[in-house]
Amino acid sequence: MLYDAREMKKDGMDIVIGLIETHGRKETEDAIADLEKVPLKEIEYKGKVFYELDVEGIIKRAPQVVVVDELAHSNIPSSKNKKRYMDVQELLEAGISVLSAFNIQHLESVHDIVAQITNVKVRERIPDFILQKANEIQLVDATPEVLRKRLIDGKIYKEEKIQQSLQNFFTLNNLGALRELSLREVADDMDEKISQTVIEPIGVKEKILVCVQYSSTAEKLIRRGWRMANRLNAELYVLNVERENIDSLSASKKQTIEEWKSLTNQFDASFVLEEAKGRKPADVIIEVAKRLQVTQILLGQSARTRWEEIRKGSIVNEIMRQTKHIDIHIVADQRV
Incomplete structure (x- = not known):
């Protein structure tokens, strides 16, 4: 730079x-x-x-x-x-x-991948649209060995932070994985720019619906959905179905919804908030999917036990039964 x-x-x-x-x-x-x-x-x-x-x-x-x-x-x-x-x-x-x-670990869409690689949750992040709006992207590449030497030589952090960094974030394994992630992101960006110059055949435009509920995996699902949408040049929607009246939601739930909205907006996607009004969540999801004409639905792993699924029915099975022409993706908690 x-x-x-x-x-x-x-x-x-x-x-x-x-x-x-x-x-x-x-x-x-x-x-x-x-x-x-x-x-x-x-x-x-x-x-x-x-x-x-x-x-x-x-x-x-x-x-x-x-x-x-x-x-x-x-x-x-x-x-x-x-x-x-x-x-x-x-x-x-x-x-x-x-x-x-900026460093790859600060990119919003790869936050969960970086956390899985390094066991560090990076707090300071930038939305992907900043990168997408760039006229030119250059990858500043260096091997893990070179980066560690620069750290040891005091060219990255001051002396008091060097040893701690070498043992935590700047391990060879972490740096190698982050380097590979950087290369993939730049390659994906190049592929997308090339595809925009090619006249694609007229067909059904992909639309992805991510369904979120109050769990630790909600934001991870949104990021996962955006990465899918970005690769497919698809429209992205994020849906939350509320069993209770929206106005009567607790302050913590309202705050969570605002956080979901903020993350959704960062990805230039649309957030949809629906009241169940006595309907089953699966029926609401199906109704919204048909209304928006989505082609793919992304769901987290069901929190229901096997006994609850027998008594109340499986949300996933119900959605699959009523949406024959929509692809359903079920993401395991540990893979989100």
Whole structure:
């Protein structure tokens, strides 16, 4: 990223540094020494002073290109925008091109895969549409051995964090798996861009319906559904069926629904909230599926015991019985 920034300056482009986290690394400081830097914005919070990207200052300066580091960063609570990628959206809307970078573990759609690989739940994430809107994507590739050497040499973190990082996140196995994940994501992006240039035969457009309930796997199902929809260039819908009146839901349930809506919106999908009104959940799902003309339904593994299925019936079996022309995907809890 910094090499590209210097090359752009050599080519006569008006490029500035909006924010670069050097972490005290001389190598990084030297790399940006000759580039103009827009001063950071001071923000006081809880008696301390913090420094964030000065969006207004950059827009006033109006360069052709601005370099913004740590795209997944969460801004200080009193900031205008909650996340740095939202700052970047403002800059883009102002007609300023942005050069940025992030690590694969910060991409929203691969959150569950990364957690499975590393046993670490990454809190700071960016929505996939940010990546999809990029004019150009470059994979900065390095072998796990090279990355670990950079860490040991103090080129990634300060000395006090090195040993802990080597033993936890920066293991050879983790880095190897994350590298493979990065390669696949870039390959998928290239395949999608190529497919958009090909005239496809007229046919039924795929539509995917993800059904969520109050369980720990709900958000994982939404991400899984989006990855399917993205590969199939399909429309995505997320459905929650409520047995009780929506207005009488508890505060915690309403909060959960808002979180589902937010994640659904990040994937540019549609959230559907339906009251059962005395109907069986399976009947509501079938009705919505037919109304939306979906071609695939994604369900989590049933929480009902075998005895409950005998007494109340199997939701999955009922849906399959009444939807002969819809593909049904049942995702096991450990695979979501």
